[in-house]
Amino acid sequence: MSVQLFEGKDHAAIYQKYRFPPSPDLLNIIFSYLEEKKGKPYDLAVDVGCGSGQSTWLLVPHFARVLGTDISEAQIEQAKRIPSPSHVSYCVFPAEALPVEDGSVDLLTAFAAAHWFDIQPFMRELERVLKPGGSVSLSSYTLNMKIRYGDCSEALSELFRETQAVLKKHANEKLHVLFSEYQEILDLMPFPDKKRIIFQVNETSFTVAGLMGFLQSLSMFQMFKNAQPEAAEAFLQQTQSRFLETMKVSSPETPLEITLEYICVLACKTPKEKVAT
Template sequence: MAVRLFESKDHTASYLQYRVAPQELISMIMDYMRKQTKNQFKLAVDVGCGSGQGTVLLAPYFTAVVGTDISPAQLETGLTNSHPPNVSYKQCPAEELPFAAGEVDLVTAMTAAHWFDRPRFLQETDRVLRPGGCLALLSYTLNMTLEYGDVSEALNDICKEFYAALLPYRSPYLGPSSMKLYLDMYNSCSYQDKEWNECFHVRRTVPLRRYICMVETFSSYQKLKEKDPAGAEQLSNDIQNKLLSVMKASSPDTEVTMVVHYFYWLARKP
């Protein structure tokens, strides 16, 4: 990976616990693959796999699934977490995958490709994919929304305050929009069979505290926490208290619907 983040043990543990595993999108990826091939697939590679939340979701569809990441701490967390026997992990850069040419049926990167050396990653993907193999890149915008009774709009105004406070700590590597990075990759992909979707909502009913904890896993929050630990904690507490006040609730265990706004693109190698 071109940028190294998410490597402390505390951060990797939070990443595993609070990030959303996009089961709905895995189903869409497999539907796309089955348009051409109906049988069980042999090998999927999940690049920038982190602690493996998305990697394990591929296990029912492939003989073998390999998650790759540059971070030893992330992979250690993935290994210690329960995973199916056909899932394994390897440490390597996204741009140097340890697979033979034409060996791989599916290459995925879930909320990770924006950190890669993107032109080199696409070249490496083309090398390892078999003819007819697929590439699936997905991520989500950071403007997650909340639904709760008739106060959803007021809650989301507070959520916007949270995101605005973190914006100064956003990595300059990402530029103003990570979605644009993915669209640029999509446009640069030479495969003719490809599709782009910029709005797919994944809903999860979670305790309010889990929403706060998920935002705390973002790289921008981690940068704020590194610079000003007390300020980061105060920001989280203030946002949580404002949300609870609007909800007329006292406990952060009160459940809300968290809506994660995914975007993705799929492509098939000729």
């Protein structure tokens, strides 16, 4: 069963507000792959571990039906608060037992979620639900981020690495899949037509306060907070102060530029060859 670490309503709201949505570069990679392997028209897309629906919405213009699933009721409630077109739906289901028919899915996606799944049962479910010629994209940003601001970019990036080092002490064991850049997911993917892409993109519309919100959205911080609430809050405040001092500014709304690193495992369920009769 998938790991459940995003159950709280407050956490779901933070997640929806501060998590980075998938980048346009990532979407171009996914849809180019799908077009190459199957081609239009596209009927059903399933976004597994959809959280508050940020990634699900990006599928809406391309498919006749879009389904977002997540194991967290709080996350699905957050997703449903945003009015959706009639062909979009959300439901609470584990990644390893999806509420769709055999061979019905054109594209299955999971963004910043697959490392939480019970991977081997999920791979069996993937084989079941994909159409012949259907594709899967399992992607995430890593914590290999670079911060840019004036002449203190390297100091800020090092500060962010130090912050990660503290939070990693509170990491769930499932995060080793992410820390190893989805190598295990690539190895266990049941389809021979598969590949992994690692690339970097720039995000410009972010602030110091937004970066602190992103840190709060991480499961590592939430586990730290659950175990030591006062220490976690003090650590967050200290981190913000160190950022502002390094930048020589006073406002948490000061904008930053952030370089994100993405991992994307792509695969296609190859149609079985017709047997001559």
